[in-house]
Amino acid sequence: MKPFRIAIGATVAVGALAALAVPASAQAPSPKVPVPVYADTVSSSRGDVKLSRVCTQTNLFPRKARVVFRAWAMDSTTGKPLTPLEIRYAYVKIPGQPNLALNWGAHGTAPNRVSFWSAAWAIPADYPLGVVPFRIVFKTEDGTFGIFQQPVIEGQQLTVTP
């Protein structure tokens, strides 16, 4: 199973370019740059259909399984993840579904405890097979957007299977 390796690369690249374009020492007001976003999907411990391994990166989910979206929106200047203190709203936009709010929270146990934005989506039993062209949207308190969109790479996108 293929995690979103390309997506990771793409978002990191965006962040790096943004950092170069806006050096921390600049005195003039920084121009608004897109908020770099990393996102992936992992299996859930819940759902009518459970995958054999939980909390594991995958892009293939059968109907009635639960997709867990994970996301990090980054401050392109400091490189630190944005928390509810800086984010006005964050959601996952899935075709044919209500927007799914992302929540910030800590996951795992010490010393591997980590905080990120997440949301779970129970795939309806009649949801169409195939690629799910979802989008993740962040808006910061200062009005900047960060949008994650899957690279169109065959076999690497979130896909609903029978």
Place this chain on the structure above:
Amino acid sequence: MTTKTPTTRRHILPLGAAAVLLASAFALFPSAAAATPGPVPAPVIPGAAPLPGPVAPAAKAADTMGLLKVTPDTGAGGTPFTLSGKGLAANKAVSIVWMTSNVNWILDARPDSVDYIGQSETRGLGVVLATTKTDAKGAFNVSLKAPRDFGAIHDVYAVIDGVQVAKGGYLISRTLRVTPLRGPLGTPITIEIGGLGSTLYGGSASVWWDGRYAGVATAKWTRGEATVRIRASGPVGKHTLLIGTGMQFNYLNIQQSPIPWATGGIRTFVVTKDAGPPPVRTDWPVSVKPTVDTRTTMSATGLDATGGANVKLGSTSGAVGRKVAVSAAGLAPSQPVELALGTVVGNRVNCTGTCWTMASVPLGNGKAAADGSWQTSFEVPDGLGGWHVVQVLQGGQVKAQVPYLVQRSVISVPRVVKAGHMFQVHLKGVGWTQLDNTVAVTYDNGYVGYGCGFNSQGDVVLNLAATGGPGTHLIDIYPLLYPYQPAYAYPPHAAVPFLSFARDYPGLALGYRLPAFRLAIKVVA
């Protein structure tokens, strides 16, 4: 001789074989620079499904995409289904766009050889499956049939004004049809597999008879539909035919893979009697129009293209020993004429330097008539199979040339062999390229080995053991894709019996017609 040797290729000239041939040769053929390897265009395979519709214009995804309801959303090609959408713009023309792929074999076709490199898939190809219109409420409903297409999930989009406004999906599932399911030993069994995929892992099936590996089946040029034939073997009673999954052998836990729908199937065949060895039979591939012009040993080097001479042969292909009529015209009148066949000498075994070189075999000579014509004939020499150039020369210059395909043939096979003894099957006309230098041999539908014809100039004597006890036993000889010397990264489906040779073999694009030989022996105590 100005032979250009690509750096990726190593050519060895075995001195013994070369000496024999070169002694009689009167010209050497320089090999051309390597062509650019790439996907070869698919020939038109009779009965194969075409692209399911015209290629759709590029479309962009809507910011807010709706869903299409597809009922049912899983089935074989030809299965009726309905597709509906709602909440769309009213009274708009809608294109139903089906996402699919094209798959081609990758070859490096050159005058000195043909290398087999693998497969190439063009993904994300949208075709218009149907057109319709939304009603005043922005809804539509169409009845369709699932196209005969590669197995896997196909995304389906409703496109309005160049925008994908809603999406659905359809899974083309695997199918298996085996006919007949009973008959005497040697009964030809037709296995039709549908829904093979376009991808490397989903695009083939393996065939197993009583747990023995018979070979691989693919459907790249037949849009996921493979047809293969094996023969019923073994003692009277029930036998198990298993169609396995995966790339070459059997992916035993395919259900845990990213392509869990790429399933196989199992059938029971009943052998009703052993009536002795069935007659020798040759199964030829379909006749297609080649899509690639390159022919081995054919080169414009040294050709007098301005003289206006031409040559025609009485046949375009034949086995070793076949008599072929030759008719040339436009030659220099009343001047000596020579006829020659272009070939190569060498091998691919353990090669570390130059492995082969081009050579010429004299076929005859004479004198052109006063009107510049010349008629003669030749017998296909006992040499390598495959494509060879036949050249008409005058004064050491090639006046005209034409390609000729030397077919492989069975020379002998014993009828009766004692149990536990070795026996030999003799072939001629085996070639030297990675498409035709090797044959794969099954014994009672179990792959037992291969034979190569390059070093022995097309002559192949297969050494086999009479196993399985008294009774009739079947030997089937199939084409094989050769993956070594030079070796490329991960050439799939290679070095095993290629059961789907008749409809989906890369050599078809270059005019090769490689058959399966159906032989049998009677084993006695």
